[in-house]
Amino acid sequence: MTDLLRLSGVRKSFGKTEALRDVELSLGSGEIVGFVGPNGAGKSTCLRICVGLVQRDHGEASAFGLDPARSELAIRRRCTYLPGETSLYHNMTGRQLLEFALHGYRRLSDAEHLAPELFDLPLDRKIRGYSAGMKQRLALQAALSADVELYILDEPDRALDATARLQLREVLASLRERGKSILLSSHHLAEVEAIADRTVFLLAGACVPDEVVSNARAEMRSEVRLRTRGEIDLPDGVESVETLPDKSLRIRTTDDPLQWVAKLPSDLVISAEVGATRLEDLYRILTEQAASR
Numbered sequence: 001m002t003d004l005l006r007l008s009g010v011r012k013s014f015g016k017t018e019a020l021r022d023v024e025l026s027l028g029s030g031e032i033v034g035f036v037g038p039n040g041a042g043k044s045t046c047l048r049i050c051v052g053l054v055q056r057d058h059g060e061a062s063a064f065g066l067d068p069a070r071s072e073l074a075i076r077r078r079c080t081y082l083p084g085e086t087s088l089y090h091n092m093t094g095r096q097l098l099e100f101a102l103h104g105y106r107r108l109s110d111a112e113h114l115a116p117e118l119f120d121l122p123l124d125r126k127i128r129g130y131s132a133g134m135k136q137r138l139a140l141q142a143a144l145s146a147d148v149e150l151y152i153l154d155e156p157d158r159a160l161d162a163t164a165r166l167q168l169r170e171v172l173a174s175l176r177e178r179g180k181s182i183l184l185s186s187h188h189l190a191e192v193e194a195i196a197d198r199t200v201f202l203l204a205g206a207c208v209p210d211e212v213v214s215n216a217r218a219e220m221r222s223e224v225r226l227r228t229r230g231e232i233d234l235p236d237g238v239e240s241v242e243t244l245p246d247k248s249l250r251i252r253t254t255d256d257p258l259q260w261v262a263k264l265p266s267d268l269v270i271s272a273e274v275g276a277t278r279l280e281d282l283y284r285i286l287t288e289q290a291a292s293r
Contacts, residue, residue, distance in 0.1 A: 003026045003027065003028055003062075004027055004063065004149065004150055004181050005025070005026065005027040005050060005062070005063050005150065005183065006025065006027075006060070006062050007023050007024060007046065007050070007059065007061050008024055008059055008061075009022050009024070009060065010022070010023040010024075010025075010046070010056050010059035010060070011057050011058040011059055012049065012054065012057050013057055019045050019205050020046065020056075020206075021204075021205045021206040022059070022206060022207075023042070023046055023059070023205070025046065025200055025207065027150070027181055028181065029149075029179065030176060030179045030180065031182075031197050031198070032181075032184070032195055032196050032197050033184075033196060033198050033199070033200060034184060034193075034195070034196030034198070034199040035183060035184065035185040035199075035200050036189065036192060036199055036279070036283060037185075037201060037202035037203055038203070041202045041203055041204065041205065042204075043154070044083075044084050044154055046202070047081070047154050047183070047185065049061055049068060050063055050081075050152055050183070051063070051068060051072065051075060051079065052068035052069060052071075052072025052073075052075060052076070053081075055069050063078075063079065064078055064149070064150075077104075077105075078148055078150065079148050079150035080105075080142075080143045080144070080146045080148055080152070081143070081152045081154075082139060082143040082151075082153045082154060083154055084154035084185070086135060086136060086139045086158070088127050088130075088135055088138065088139065090127050091126065091127075091128070092126070092127055093123060093124050093125060093127065094121050094122065094123035094125065094127060094130070095123040095124060097127060097138060098123070098141060098145070101143075102142060102145060105146035105148065106147040107145050107146060108144075108145055108146070115167040115168070115170055115171045117163075117167055118164055118167035118168060119137065119140075119141045121134055121137060121138055121141070122134075132159040133160055133164065136156075136160055137160070137164065140156060144171060148180075149180065149181060150180070150181045150182075150183070151175065151180060151181070151183075151184075152182075152183050152184075153182065153183070153185070154184075154185050155185055155186060155187065156168060156184055156186065157186055157188050165191055168191075169195050172184075172195050173195060184196075189278075189279040189280045189283055190278075190279070190280065192279060193278065193280075199279065201213065201286055203287065203290045213282070213286070216282055216285040216289070217282060220275060220281055220282065220285065221275040222253055222275075223250060223251065223252055223253075223257070223275065223281070224250075224252075224257050224272060224273065224274055225244075225249070225250055225271075225272070226248060226249040226250075226251055226264075226269070226271075226273075227247070227270040227272075228249070228269055228270060229267075229268050229269075229270060230268070232265060232269075234251070234264075235260060235263035237253050237254045237255035237260050238252070238253060238254070238260075239253060240252045257274045257275060258274055261274055
């Protein structure tokens with residue numbers, strides 16, 4: 001797979017603050033890559049470097065084989081960028097904003113059919129009268145209606161409700177089917193997990209190595225997420241138990257988790273998820289490991 005986008009050994013500091021440390025990132029044609037990390041990890045800085053809005057201090061960066069530090073305009077003609085902090089012209093109508101934002105881009109001929117509910121907006125109304133969710137949907141329409149090779153989306157689901165996030169997922173999947181490439185960051189880990197082909201974790205300005213992610217996944221294999229009808233006596237072989245906000249239990253076993261689950265009274269078990277593979281659990285383990293170092 002040919003890389004449309006690549007960062008290698010990229011570093012960036014703002015004054016004495018080291019924002020990025022030897023970041024490695026790649027994106028292939030027709031691929032969706034999720035970029036995950038806590039606030040302040042450096043995700044937005046990486047995305048801005050990709051389109052030439054921020055200059056790197058060290059390392060290599062390329063988009064379509066071009067250096068964003070030297071060919072930013074040529075790169076932006078072939079991609080769209082949705083910033084994490086969306087700022088729109090409030091005196092414009094929605095329609096005027098779309099015309100302004102898409103000027104010079106070829107448009108997808110059937111963009112309005114990708115997700116009509118998501119993009120169903122009062123385009124003749126001034127943007128100042130839009131809600132936060134409507135403003136985000138308008139910004140998404142501007143970013144996703146252009147017929148380009150690459151979409152770089154920083155927190156695209158910001159201010160969207162659950163229904164709109166599902167609709168956005170459908171739009172991104174449709175774009176991938178057309179051979180488009182998408183790099184997106186998000187705090188809604190379930191959304192990233194559902195749509196991304198790969199996930200890159202960024203913690204404290206550095207990408208988490210693949211072997212660390214693999215070890216974290218291996219650690220997760222001894223976990224059981226359990227939902228029961230009331231309290232039950234747990235079988236022997238429990239190393240730790242944590243009650244989660246949704247009242248389910250996260251249990252780490254000393255024995256084989258499948259054998260341990262088999263000992264549970266089946267009439268009292270609503271669900272049991274063995275060897276949890278949820279992205280949110282992997283993210284939790286990685287951040288805990290980083291905090292303990």
